[in-house]
Amino acid sequence: MPTPNPYPLLVEIDQYIERLFVSQDMVLEQALSDAIEAGLPEIHVSPNEGKLLYLLAKLSGAKRVLEIGLLGGYSTIWLARAIGPEGKLVSLELDEKYVQVAGNNLERAGLRSLVDIRQGAAAATLEKMVKVGEESFDLVFIDADKNNYPVYLDYAVQLTHPGSLILADNVIRDGKVARSGETDPLVLGIQEFNRKLAANPKLEAILITVMREALDGLAIARVKD
Ligand code: SAH
Numbered sequence: 001m002p003t004p005n006p007y008p009l010l011v012e013i014d015q016y017i018e019r020l021f022v023s024q025d026m027v028l029e030q031a032l033s034d035a036i037e038a039g040l041p042e043i044h045v046s047p048n049e050g051k052l053l054y055l056l057a058k059l060s061g062a063k064r065v066l067e068i069g070l071l072g073g074y075s076t077i078w079l080a081r082a083i084g085p086e087g088k089l090v091s092l093e094l095d096e097k098y099v100q101v102a103g104n105n106l107e108r109a110g111l112r113s114l115v116d117i118r119q120g121a122a123a124a125t126l127e128k129m130v131k132v133g134e135e136s137f138d139l140v141f142i143d144a145d146k147n148n149y150p151v152y153l154d155y156a157v158q159l160t161h162p163g164s165l166i167l168a169d170n171v172i173r174d175g176k177v178a179r180s181g182e183t184d185p186l187v188l189g190i191q192e193f194n195r196k197l198a199a200n201p202k203l204e205a206i207l208i209t210v211m212r213e214a215l216d217g218l219a220i221a222r223v224k225d
């Protein structure tokens with residue numbers, strides 16, 4: 001039995017915002033249904049968070065985006081739509097099957113040529129990118145394995161420039177991050193990430209809550225001038 005949602009009012013507000021501000025979109029809906037059919041976990045960003053990512057990318061004028069954690073390409077479609085036809089999005093994904101599913105979804109969205117999918121463990125790919133002097137990114141979206149978030153943050157700082165945005169999903173984890181004594185390594189990883197984000201003298205950052213099945217959050221950081 002699904003556990004009843006402890007935040008009925010927040011769910012109602014989230015649905016209200018979605019009805020008003022996120023239009024029905026066959027490409028995004030098909031991307032989700034294909035991902036479900038292929039057996040991918042339903043852990044993509046919500047429609048409202050997708051719209052928020054899209055707006056943050058547009059507001060910052062991002063043209064080169066790095067995504068860590070592709071899954072079926074749902075957040076990728078939102079971000080790729082924001083960067084325009086001259087933009088480039090590099091997305092990192094461990095799972096070969098997810099790469100296939102996302103590739104098809106991006107193809108159908110007419111965005112495949114903007115997106116460079118690199119399959120493999122993200123930390124190794126990022127290390128390589130730093131080593132070869134990959135051109136820096138205007139926006140990095142961290143959304144892969146939570147225990148490695150602190151590592152991904154270090155690479156994100158190295159692969160960005162003054163004015164770049166660094167975003168990260170799942171930074172609230174139903175409020176568990178706010179409590180001490182948690183033992184779940186995923187929560188511990190996010191807590192360490194949040195501490196590092198707050199303490200990094202190169203960054204100005206904040207966390208905001210984001211609603212989905214439970215309450216979660218998005219980290220928003222800007223690399224200082
Ligand atoms: N950004 C997606 C959701 C990503 S879910 C969206 O909102 O639509 C997290 C993804 O990270 C999963 O697809 C998982 O396979 C991938 N992942 C987990 N560990 C990874 C690793 N070590 N390297 C690269 N990708 C990883």
Ligand code: DHB
Nearest residue numbers: 043044045143144169170
């Ligand atoms: C989960 C949610 C996510 O958004 C994610 O990127 C990974 C895992 C989850 O709820 O398990």
Ligand code: MG
Nearest residue numbers: 043143169170
């Ligand atoms: Mg996520």
